[in-house]
Amino acid sequence: MTNKEPQSKAGIENEVNDERRVFVKAACGLGVSLFLLSLGSLGKLLSFFFKQDLTQEQQEQVISEKIQRLKQTTEEQELQLERLSKDYIKVAEFDALSPIKGIYFIDYIMRPALAFSDDNGIPIVISAKCTHLGCTVGQNVDLQGQILCPCHMSRFNIKTGVPALGSPAKLPLPRLGWSLMDVKGNILLTQDPQGKQEGITDTDKLAGSSLYILKKYS
Amino acid sequence: MSEKKKGLKRLIEFMQDRMPMHKFNFETLVLKKEVPLHRMSWAYYLGGLTLFFFLIQVVTGIFLLFYYQPTVSDAHASIEYISKYVHNGLFIRNLHTWASSCLIFCLMAHALTAFAMKAFAPPRELIWMGGAIMLVLGFAFGFTGYLLPWHQIAVNATKVALQSLDESGHYLPGVLSGAPHYIKEIIQGGPDVGQATLSRFFALHVVILPLLCFGVLGMHLLSVQLHGMSQGVDDLPKKSEKFFPFFILKDLIVWGVAFLGLFILAVCIPFESFYAFPFFQAYNALGATPEGIKPEWYFYFAYYPLEIFPFWLVMLGMTVMGVLLFITPWVFKKTSRRVLTILALIMTAYLVGMTFFGQAIYEIVKGVKG
Numbered sequence: 134m135t136n137k138e139p140q141s142k143a144g145i146e147n148e149v150n151d152e153r154r155v156f157v158k159a160a161c162g163l164g165v166s167l168f169l170l171s172l173g174s175l176g177k178l179l180s181f182f183f184k185q186d187l188t189q190e191q192q193e194q195v196i197s198e199k200i201q202r203l204k205q206t207t208e209e210q211e212l213q214l215e216r217l218s219k220d221y222i223k224v225a226e227f228d229a230l231s232p233i234k235g236i237y238f239i240d241y242i243m244r245p246a247l248a249f250s251d252d253n254g255i256p257i258v259i260s261a262k263c264t265h266l267g268c269t270v271g272q273n274v275d276l277q278g279q280i281l282c283p284c285h286m287s288r289f290n291i292k293t294g295v296p297a298l299g300s301p302a303k304l305p306l307p308r309l310g311w312s313l314m315d316v317k318g319n320i321l322l323t324q325d326p327q328g329k330q331e332g333i334t335d336t337d338k339l340a341g342s343s344l345y346i347l348k349k350y351s
Numbered sequence: 352m353s354e355k356k357k358g359l360k361r362l363i364e365f366m367q368d369r370m371p372m373h374k375f376n377f378e379t380l381v382l383k384k385e386v387p388l389h390r391m392s393w394a395y396y397l398g399g400l401t402l403f404f405f406l407i408q409v410v411t412g413i414f415l416l417f418y419y420q421p422t423v424s425d426a427h428a429s430i431e432y433i434s435k436y437v438h439n440g441l442f443i444r445n446l447h448t449w450a451s452s453c454l455i456f457c458l459m460a461h462a463l464t465a466f467a468m469k470a471f472a473p474p475r476e477l478i479w480m481g482g483a484i485m486l487v488l489g490f491a492f493g494f495t496g497y498l499l500p501w502h503q504i505a506v507n508a509t510k511v512a513l514q515s516l517d518e519s520g521h522y523l524p525g526v527l528s529g530a531p532h533y534i535k536e537i538i539q540g541g542p543d544v545g546q547a548t549l550s551r552f553f554a555l556h557v558v559i560l561p562l563l564c565f566g567v568l569g570m571h572l573l574s575v576q577l578h579g580m581s582q583g584v585d586d587l588p589k590k591s592e593k594f595f596p597f598f599i600l601k602d603l604i605v606w607g608v609a610f611l612g613l614f615i616l617a618v619c620i621p622f623e624s625f626y627a628f629p630f631f632q633a634y635n636a637l638g639a640t641p642e643g644i645k646p647e648w649y650f651y652f653a654y655y656p657l658e659i660f661p662f663w664l665v666m667l668g669m670t671v672m673g674v675l676l677f678i679t680p681w682v683f684k685k686t687s688r689r690v691l692t693i694l695a696l697i698m699t700a701y702l703v704g705m706t707f708f709g710q711a712i713y714e715i716v717k718g719v720k721g
Contacts, residue, residue, distance in 0.1 A: 180438040181414055187436055195436070199428055202633065206424035209636055237637055243542055245637070261639075267514035268507060268640040283642035284511060285658070 241351030254336035265302035310350025387588035394464035404454035421553035426501035467695035476680035481571035504630035655709030
């Protein structure tokens with residue numbers, strides 16, 4: 134408010150009109166800027182819901198990735214079905230087993246497991262679900278004959294499954310029962326979860342056979 | 352019989368004091384509402400800020416719902432699709448992730464300052480309880496939302512967390528020892544973390560938790576409005592300002608600045624840049640767990656102690672703190688604000704220490720052990 138005394142009635146009216154004009158101008162300015170601002174940002178936000186313009190190449194990529202994931206899911210479902218319906222499940226070729234790098238497979242209760250061979254070439258089959266908090270243990274064997282769980286650094290001896298001293302895991306990785314079968318389905322060598330072996334242990338004669346896990350041991 | 356009636360009458364009186372609905376009028380809520388001015392006044396903005404981030408989560412969450420597909424084969428692909436091809440998809444997703452962290456940060460700060468200012472003193476017990484419930488809900492939101500992208504770190508971290516829950520059963524007596532296992536089975540829904548778990552977490556994250564949250568939030572806000580702002584300091588504050596239009600304007604300015612900050616963060620820094628890339632590959636059920644699985648930063652306060660100390664000790668500590676959180680208004684009824692402030696500072700130091708230096712502490716302790 135001004136201190137100036139208005140000279141006349143017309144003067145007061147002029148002043149009021151001036152104030153009103155300024156207010157209207159400011160309000161219009163604010164309104165327009167807000168409108169433009171919202172137009173810009175809302176347009177951007179709305180475009181989130183618009184159809185995506187993918188090039189042919191991108192479309193192909195999206196679809197092929199989708200198919201790949203679906204295949205992966207199908208594979209897992211098939212594994213599950215196989216475990217429900219079959220008494221034997223093939224895990225690996227006998228000749229592919231290695232003492233330094235394990236082969237991952239899924240056991241009868243859909244948990245990860247690992248297959249190695251010992252120094253004599255006889256299979257070692259143990260669960261790969263860490264007994265601490267359930268992470269999947271690594272497949273690489275270190276110089277002490279141990280595998281490592283990456284979550285909390287538990288180390289397990291692959292022959293006994295026993296965790297190394299100082300590991301957070303206290304229980305050993307359970308051993309799985311297995312059989313080696315030749316192409317005709319004859320059992321050459323078998324071992325139960327307690328470690329009792331039965332059959333041929335001459336690795337030359339076992340060549341060409343395959344490693345299976347058995348439902349009766351699960 | 353008469354004693355029972357007395358108990359019921361007392362309950363009614365208790366509720367009448369906590370929910371003074373006669374104050375629900377324009378005069379109390381708008382014309383007369385005031386905010387005390389003192390050296391802790393800045394803490395009055397934290398509740399509003401938490402609400403602001405929650406609103407951001409609701410909006411961006413609904414946006415994401417248009418494209419996200421909650422199945423084990425499609426979840427990760429749909430997230431990638433949002434990030435790569437949907438207009439502003441990466442931005443919206445990044446906004447959702449950043450705001451979740453901001454939300455939990457504000458929740459914790461709001462709880463700590465409310466504690467220090469004794470904002471739970473009668474008749475505000477129920478406001479505190481509502482807040483405590485929402486703090487738990489906030490963590491539940493974080494935990495369930497973490498799994499939804501279905502990448503390596505998400506699924507593996509969820510596995511570890513659920514297995515930890517299972518483990519806690521060993522430390523409970525008798526019949527109770529089976530309870531954590533049942534709870535885990537209910538949450539997990541299958542022999543392992545899989546489609547059933549994803550469906551459950553999705554339902555929790557987008558329907559059940561929000562519904563619960565809206566209910567509790569409504570009660571929380573309504574009772575804050577009815578009781579007005581808490582005094583906050585021991586001596587009756589000499590100065591105060593009107594909520595309308597002064598405080599609310601300042602509140603909106605804080606929201607504006609927060610939004611600007613969040614916007615810049617979401618545009619400039621992908622949240623995922625804090626982790627190594629292999630964590631964000633689609634979860635592979637047939638492979639090994641990648642090294643370095645960790646929960647989100649807001650769980651470090653529980654995660655690092657679990658790594659360092661014996662399991663039972665941490666579980667005991669967490670249980671005590673959890674119970675204490677809910678009975679705070681009665682335990683600290685007669686404690687002075689000075690003591691409460693010291694306790695809140697200790698708690699803050701613990702949270703900051705574990706969140707920022709947890710890894711360093713862990714390495715030192717493990718190094719000494721080794």
